[in-house]
Amino acid sequence: MERIYLDHAATSPVHPDVFEEMKPYYEAFFGNPSSIHQFGREARRGLDEARDYIAGTIGASFEEIIFTSGGTEADNLAIIGYATAHKDEGNHLVTTKIEHHGVLHAFEYLEKQGFKVTYLEADETGLISSEDVARSLTDNTILVSVMFGNNETGAIQPVKDIGNVLKDHKAVFHTDAVQALGMEALDVNELGVDFLAASGHKINGPNGTGFLYARKGLTFSPMLYGGEQERKRRAGTENVPAIAGMKKALELIISERASRNEEYRKFRELMLGVFNKAGIDYQVNGPESGGLAHILNVSFPDVNVEAMLMNLDLEGVAASSGSACTAGSIDPSHVLTAMFEDERRSHSAIRFSFGYGNTASQVEKAAEIAVKIVRRLSGR
């Protein structure tokens, strides 16, 4: 049975070039980048090269990049770290109902610490409005967090507009760009963001690595205490091989950005084309066009999503129901629930996400398998 992986938004395979790039850092340049001997220096060189390159890709400077264990840690560090350090300047925070849990649960934690949080609604297509952000601001607002591209629907938020809204406000602006990194051009100055969180493993880099961009001069409390790594903002020996891998992954995806976007849009059309031809009942969740090209979220209102996903898996097709679920969780996606009230629609949503290694014939085959299962489960 051919296995077809259409869950790249969950995590993605490490690109062979990335793996090659990482190897010397396990074998030869294994030193601790803080050590003063030549082993340390070699590792340090790799670390600095990665930092320099990554900063350059988003219009940031070298010292504005803090390496973390991934997107969640970067989100937490910015949100909790900033709010905690600036609580005397205001206790109001703004975010949205469609954020990743790495953001949402950080805000829930801050609520328990006494902060007031405004959770903005999304429209039917999963978009946040910059006017809503403007209206939510008060003199006490110290931080606004709106993601760049949604991980479930692919909806790209008006981050630049929100950056403009916040230009003349004291609140700092954080964006979770984990799902957009590489696929979309990101420039922190153009966007007007003060914090940007990203991770390596969605773009064919290794798991367990990510970074936070933090605008120069912003103070925030660290989450980890220990050595003086990352200018005391993130203690712990840097994961140099993974960081070098993330750099390579970013290089690759940026060089292929246009072709990948085009390819994934074709995959999307191909898949929906198969559904149309088969005449099965489906609804696309998220914007009709202009979203992240690699994410396609579809509801099949006639079927039980659990049975659908299990059947897909048994036929070799890996997809997901939006966010990874715990033991038999019945909660439908918080993102889709925030977009529309139709429970049948949110309960029957499947996310297909394309990436490195996928071919048109795989996508077509997966779509045909999906059709077959939908037909069987809906008894039609």
Place this chain on the structure above:
Amino acid sequence: MNTHMSDKRKEDIRVVVGMSGGVDSSVTAHLLKEEGYQVIGIFMKNWDDTDESGMCTATEDYNDVIRVCNQLDIPYFAVNFEKQYWDKVFTYFLEEYKAGRTPNPDVMCNKEIKFKAFLDHAMSLGADYVATGHYARVRNVNGKVELLRGIDKNKDQTYFLNALSQEQLQNVMFPLGEIEKPRVREIAREAGLATASKKDSTGICFIGERNFKEFLSEYLPAQPGEMQTLDGEVKGTHDGLMYYTLGQRQGLGIGGAGEPWFVVGKNLEKNVLLVGQGFHHPELYSDGLIAEGVNWISGDQPERPFKCTAKFRYRQEDHGVEVEPLENGKVKVRFDEPERAVTPGQSVVFYDGEVCLGGATIEEVIKD
């Protein structure tokens, strides 16, 4: 085995195993995998007991399912039947207690969840068979499925399976019915299964290790009242009739001389718990019963009275009875010998030798 399966190779026969994270269902999956079937493990989450710290026994149990399935190299999934469980099992459980009876949620769980919601789900995954870790056997006789006692008489679970139909038992496998419990532990240890020394779960699944009284009081208002002898002598107070079951000795708090005190009855209208002295108090004995909602596993309704054996509670010895079919799904059961503490709400389950014929829910007892 069904005839239409005979031409299928074992590796093409898909068996979905209901896995709880316990040793029994782990060994069930292991045995089927060893036999060469295409096995899939599914964990059912029927109840949410997440506490303030975010801990949930279902998550722990599912983690054990994951460990075992990875050891066996079989796919695993989790499904959620909380809503069905609440509607079909828990609501019934509370209603029964409200009516002063002692329900058996496991019988209902098998009928409505494991062999309905779960079975349907397994079929939607293209299952040829569903398997569970029940200690029972099934046998195909002339196109009909018979439910047989497990060979471990101490563990036999046909009592809980009495409400199943032909349709429900049609595509079922119970590999543990052929072995004894100690051997199950041994197999788990030999195979190095992660759950080999996991403690067996006890009590009603959604209550777990918690205090039963405390649990019930969260859902049903308790009405304390008097404890009286049959002559009306007040012996103390009770915490609420639902907390007591017929023949119970513990927790009455009546001291004094003579034989120990037992619950011998309930007067729902007056909210009085009736107590009497002595294990063999005559009030505890009955000569027959009326039961409702009878299920005959064969699907054939008996027309005339017949003799067989019966159990009135789980793990009880069989007793000789005569069963007389009545109207509206009821049966009248006459005991060969008077029986102690036959309890409304529990199942009466009928047997012909090894074969479990079916059962019904005890409505009332008959005293000559």
